[in-house]
Amino acid sequence: MFGLSEGTVRLFKLLLDGRRHIVSLALPGEFLEMPTVEQHSHSAAAIGEVELYRFPRDQLVAYIRSRPKLMSLLLDFATRQLNLAQDQLVMLGTRSAEERVLFFLTTWRDRIALLKPFQQYLPLPMWREDIADLLGLTIETVSRTLSKLEKRNVIRVVPKGVILTGLKLSLTWPRAEQ
Amino acid sequence: MFGLSEGTVRLFKLLLDGRRHIVSLALPGEFLEMPTVEQHSHSAAAIGEVELYRFPRDQLVAYIRSRPKLMSLLLDFATRQLNLAQDQLVMLGTRSAEERVLFFLTTWRDRIALLKPFQQYLPLPMWREDIADLLGLTIETVSRTLSKLEKRNVIRVVPKGVILTGLKLSLTWPRAEQ
DNA sequence: CGCAACATTGAAGCAGATCAAGGCATGTGG
DNA sequence: CCACATGCCTTGATCTGCTTCAATGTTGCG
DSSP, X not given: OEEEEEEEEEEEEEOTTSOEEEEEEEOTTOBSSOTTOSSOOSEEEEEEEEEEEEOOHHHHHHHHHTOHHHHHHHHXXXXXXXXXXXXXXXXXXXXXXXXXXXXXXXXXXXXXXXXXXXXXXXXXXXXXXXXXXXXXXOHHHHHHHHHHHHHTTSEEEETTEEEESSOOOOOOOOOOOO | OEEEEEEEEEEEEEOTTSOEEEEEEEOXXXXXXXXXXXXXXXXXXXXXXXXXXXXXXXXXXXXXXXXXXXXXXXXXXXXXXXXXXXXXXXXXXXXXXXXXXXXXHHHHHHHHHHHSOOOSEEEOOSOHHHXXXXXXXXXXXXXXXXXXXXXXXXXXXXXXXXXXXXXXXXXXXXXXXX
């Protein structure tokens, strides 16, 4: 059982034919999996240097289950992760390539902004292939889409990141009723 | 806060432009949302007749948080839902139309099999549009794919369901390491 | 420098979307 | 019991956004 204290980690699944899908990118402060799950459900690989802390599984699970406060926090964490996954589902199920890239950029920006004060320069430590595998696109489409956004002055593509020049809103949808 | 005791419910999100994505289909025994979440994150609509049980939110949350055993169960439930959502992510991110329909059929079959003894006839109470919105396809593609599978003797399409004639395996991927 | 690894760009092909026309149940009123 | 309307499903023809295949460009590092 791992937690991430520094760096970025890809969490992904591989298909038998070698295709890969990135389920999420973990940032400092996040768990790499639900601490209570019996078996690992995905693989993990670092992007650059990372710092992990490790918990011995069995003791941890027992410990957690004996501490209601902690469990309550974990439940909230799980609920949040579930909501993120569902937003990702909607993105993959309905969005065009351009909408996906914009979704990724805004989501990534918002998450990075929680860790350090926001700047125009948004670091993208991952490769194009990672973005592609996260968004269900190909590297070529990601690259082309970034170029298109650059021509439209929404971003500027620079080494290891982008500069956000005209990216304001978060792509959201109306709140649910009932 | 609702639980489902009878029937099937679509859980979906709507986009501003009217597109819809079905996040999941809930079957009897499942919650329609995480009981501890502050705000509804999606909408729900019944497929045919359903039976719900309702909990008063605030009392429930307090009650849950005071019962470690219960919370432990909920945490497991959340973890399971998260894994399901992630499988769905991989499906949307990497699979072709035919693979998606097969994925849906096997998943649906497996879930139905938990509720009542398995038969060749697999009921599909939802409309084609629901399947399409779940798989990120159009109704036409769903329909065509079902026809194609029928020609290949994998299934037979009948009113309100399909008959499984040659559908064996579940589409899975290798277990994760690390 | 020169190579290796990643990124961009172009051209061609194709899976799935879109547009359009029936088809087939089920229900309703004459 | 039939006419026909309504709602969902299927099938066909065409279109298009993304993938695929293929070069070329860029960056960083020994």
